Amino acid sequence: MKQIIKYSLLILGAVIFAYPFLWMFAASLKPEIEIGGFSLWSSNFSFKNYEQVFARIPIARAFFNSVLVSSITTLSVVVFGSMIGYALARLNFRGRNALYYLILFTMMIPFQITLIPQYVLMVKLGITDSYLALIAPTMISTLGIVMFRQFFMSIPQALIDAARIDGCSDFKIIFAVIWPLSRPVVITVAILSFMASWNEVLWPIIVVRERTLMTLPQIVTLFTIGGQAEALLGLQLAAATLLALPIIIAYSFFQRYFIDSMVSSGVKG
Amino acid sequence: MKKYKVKYDRSAYLLVLPYIIFFLMFVAYPLVFSLVLVFHRWDIVTPMQWVGLKNFERLINDPLFFKSIINTLTFLLIHIPLQITVALGFALLLNSKIKFRPVFRTIYFLPVVVSGVVVTILWQQLYSFDSGLLNKLLMVFGIPRIPWIVSPEMAMPSVAIMATWKNVGIYIIMFLVGLQNISAELYESSNMDGASRVQQFFSITLPLLNPTIVVVLVLSTIGGFSLFIEPYVLTGGGPMQSTLSAVLYIYNQAFYFNHMGYAATLGFIFAIVIFAVIMIQKKAVEMDPTV
Numbered sequence: 213m214k215q216i217i218k219y220s221l222l223i224l225g226a227v228i229f230a231y232p233f234l235w236m237f238a239a240s241l242k243p244e245i246e247i248g249g250f251s252l253w254s255s256n257f258s259f260k261n262y263e264q265v266f267a268r269i270p271i272a273r274a275f276f277n278s279v280l281v282s283s284i285t286t287l288s289v290v291v292f293g294s295m296i297g298y299a300l301a302r303l304n305f306r307g308r309n310a311l312y313y314l315i316l317f318t319m320m321i322p323f324q325i326t327l328i329p330q331y332v333l334m335v336k337l338g339i340t341d342s343y344l345a346l347i348a349p350t351m352i353s354t355l356g357i358v359m360f361r362q363f364f365m366s367i368p369q370a371l372i373d374a375a376r377i378d379g380c381s382d383f384k385i386i387f388a389v390i391w392p393l394s395r396p397v398v399i400t401v402a403i404l405s406f407m408a409s410w411n412e413v414l415w416p417i418i419v420v421r422e423r424t425l426m427t428l429p430q431i432v433t434l435f436t437i438g439g440q441a442e443a444l445l446g447l448q449l450a451a452a453t454l455l456a457l458p459i460i461i462a463y464s465f466f467q468r469y470f471i472d473s474m475v476s477s478g479v480k481g
Numbered sequence: 482m483k484k485y486k487v488k489y490d491r492s493a494y495l496l497v498l499p500y501i502i503f504f505l506m507f508v509a510y511p512l513v514f515s516l517v518l519v520f521h522r523w524d525i526v527t528p529m530q531w532v533g534l535k536n537f538e539r540l541i542n543d544p545l546f547f548k549s550i551i552n553t554l555t556f557l558l559i560h561i562p563l564q565i566t567v568a569l570g571f572a573l574l575l576n577s578k579i580k581f582r583p584v585f586r587t588i589y590f591l592p593v594v595v596s597g598v599v600v601t602i603l604w605q606q607l608y609s610f611d612s613g614l615l616n617k618l619l620m621v622f623g624i625p626r627i628p629w630i631v632s633p634e635m636a637m638p639s640v641a642i643m644a645t646w647k648n649v650g651i652y653i654i655m656f657l658v659g660l661q662n663i664s665a666e667l668y669e670s671s672n673m674d675g676a677s678r679v680q681q682f683f684s685i686t687l688p689l690l691n692p693t694i695v696v697v698l699v700l701s702t703i704g705g706f707s708l709f710i711e712p713y714v715l716t717g718g719g720p721m722q723s724t725l726s727a728v729l730y731i732y733n734q735a736f737y738f739n740h741m742g743y744a745a746t747l748g749f750i751f752a753i754v755i756f757a758v759i760m761i762q763k764k765a766v767e768m769d770p771t772v
Contacts, residue, residue, distance in 0.1 A: 218574060218577060225574075229588050229591055229650070230591060236603050248614075292503075300497075305491075305494060311500075322706070324731060324748040325749055327748055328515070328731065329515045330511045333507075348507075349507050351503065352500060382496060411595075432602075433598050436598075437717070449606070452598070455598060456599040463594045471586070474654075475651060
């Protein structure tokens with residue numbers, strides 16, 4: 213009896229968290245008049261809503277923009293994060309502790325205070341409406357640095373010494389010796405950074421007004437609240453599905469990594 | 482050996498140089514410039530105008546500033562208890578002897594990875610008064626429809642429920658990890674002392690999950706003050722400014738009215754409020770022996 217209650221609750225939870233997504237997916241394929249129903253199936257399924265979305269907004273271009281911006285951001289966060297994390301963890305230099313405290317301090321600054329001045333900086337540099345404006349402020353992640361530093365402290369010193377005796381440069385030590393041993397932390401930081409970049413809306417809305425440079429979440433947002441979807445739910449849900457699908461597919465392949473990354477960032481952040 | 486170290490020390494500066502540049506551009510400059518902005522009126526096109534403390538004067542007399550703080554506190558007051566209860570409930574279920582644990586865990590975590598924009602577009606339909614699925618479900622059970630996002634009283638609680646649905650997956654896993662770290666011996670020895678399940682929950686489980694509860698408090702508070710896309714898409718800050726969030730208000734001042742100076746002042750004060758709220762929470766949790 214107790215088991216039955218337990219499983220009922222667990223399944224109820226699964227329905228609450230999964231059904232809305234399944235419904236969204238089904239509704240995006242339904243004609244507008246059928247969308248109000250609970251059913252996940254309709255004999256009138258078609259891609260008409262998607263055709264309309266593609267016809268009304270440059271969503272393919274936005275998809276390309278998002279992939280480009282998120283990929284470059286992720287690569288940059290991982291490469292610079294490793295370099296700085298390595299210096300903090302394994303090298304002796306003057307000001308090391310001060311620098312580490314500075315990084316911890318940076319993590320604590322609420323973005324509300326820097327948001328407007330950062331926008332002003334973009335205006336002054338004349339780079340609003342550019343990929344650079346979308347990428348530059350997130351090229352380095354302080355959380356990434358802290359995670360790399362922590363992981364790199366556990367690498368055996370003998371390994372680094374041996375590489376040095378072979379004449380390896382610091383770059384070679386980081387990327388050829390330490391990286392192969394640091395897959396978990398590299399993947400964790402990469403997933404966190406990619407997800408944050410892929411899902412970010414506020415910053416793109418602020419610095420990009422040019423339609424061809426908009427990111428996917430940005431254009432979907434403006435499509436929904438601007439008049440272009442004409443309050444047609446099917447179109448909005450189709451656009452939302454296009455935005456959700458890539459990350460859900462990635463999640464279905466790497467669930468463990470996603471869950472571990474998010475949970476560890478919460479604990480450390 | 483010593484010679485070696487000196488050689489490698491120098492290259493460290495090259496490695497950390499990107500951070501120094503990044504810090505100067507995107508942290509130091511904005512912080513300093515924010516202090517300049519709060520004393521100016523500026524529409525970003527014409528030259529800045531020194532106004533002294535006018536921005537702060539205006540803020541003290543601005544009902545919308547206080548409204549946005551009250552809205553955020555309303556959000557937190559509903560979001561935090563709901564989040565802790567739901568997360569702890571599912572974590573306890575997942576921690577018992579069950580099959581398919583990884584499957585359930587994967588499903589519960591799904592909303593966490595999806596963009597807030599998607600979640601908001603989806604919930605806009607669920608919350609719709611006439612055709613929304615939630616109200617249709619209520620009517621099946623003979624319960625009157627709820628004006629989820631059309632009434633000023635319900636709108637912010639509705640945003641809080643939606644945010645809980647989106648984020649609770651993280652905390653389910655965190656509580657689950659916390660539960661699995663509690664030694665079984667503690668329960669065994671208290672069994673021998675004749676403690677009931679309820680007593681065990683309050684005297685063993687809850688105190689040992691305290692660190693996770695603190696994380697929920699802090700992250701939810703930061704999240705509450707960062708709310709933007711949910712009200713922006715769902716309600717536009719309405720009805721009657723009831724979902725006007727801190728960041729949405731900064732955004733409106735800066736990009737609808739071009740009040741850069743006042744927007745920066747709002748950001749500055751909100752940052753101080755966030756610190757204050759988190760400090761009060763930390764004190765409260767540390768003092769309260771039951772949490």
